[in-house]
Amino acid sequence: MNEALDIEGSPALEVLLVEVASEVVAIPIDMVNEVIEYAKITQVPMCDKEVCGVINVRGSVVPVVDAGIRLGIGSQQKYDKYSCIILYESISDKLQESVMIGLVVSRVRSIKSISLDRVFEKPAFGVHIPSQYVADMVEVDQDTIPLLVMSELLNGKQINQRMLKNQQVMLSHWES
Template identity: 40%
Template sequence: MSNLIRRETSHVVAVQEQVGQYLTFLVGTESFAVSILDVKEIIEIANVTRVPLTPDYIHGVINLRGSVVPVIDLSARLSRHCSEVSKRSCIVLVAVETGEGSQLIGMLVDEVREILEIPPANIQPAPDFGTDIRTDFIQAMARVDDVFIILLAISRVLSLDELSLLSDLAQSQEHLVAASD
């Protein structure tokens, strides 16, 4: 029985690698993509509630059908400036695995482009140089029509443990600055 499960699992993985569907979007002027399997929904910018004493990359929270969903400003998370919300800005909802299951998180992006099928032959390992974002955030680089698209490792970019740790650190620094005044 375990051989059957193993064969079915490897078959699913092989099919996923063959399909290679990615949602592409812009952050600033750069093209990024995530596996379509990670995307749960794309929504317009709604009423985002800012949360006091949170780092810049936490844009706020939204109420999605009765659930509170954190929204991460992907530009700020990638160590760039905070996004300016425009008519083309969207929130891409993705599921991130945690120790307790799956957590829905929104990513604020400047523009959603399209869903592309990228063959494995067009996907290359991430370079160790030439990028201004953390290399552990990059899953791979995809070449589409002589343009490179950064495939994000969404579980690392939106790591809840790291986001929580960074938020705690930012709050500690704010308290130190306030105490010294």
């Protein structure tokens, strides 16, 4: 993660604070390619419920993942004019090229510079977000907030494997 400097000139971590299903989480700012306003998402048949669908971003089709469902903290919710889509650039193992993925969140709260002495190891238990998605915990305004691992959260290979598994389960029920 890239470090910045806080007001006193000490090393700091820049984060984007977002709301996901009324929970606040932090995303390292260097993992955010762009934040765009929520737009109509075109649903794709037979996609896992984690994948809302796709959007068009400057002529490119971008899959969009529902943060609440992916993190296990919210079922499909209605998004509104305050919702945003965070664009994350991932490297596809299969294609060996960059792939843009969107993450829809309820709200973007702010960008904060967190002093490194306010970054703590994640606990072994007690965080209701799956541990593979949490890098550390950060203290912001006396609240302790999970810092997300975007490479795990938006791992296209994992999402595709889960979709294929769910489709196989659906087909097996249909065939019986």
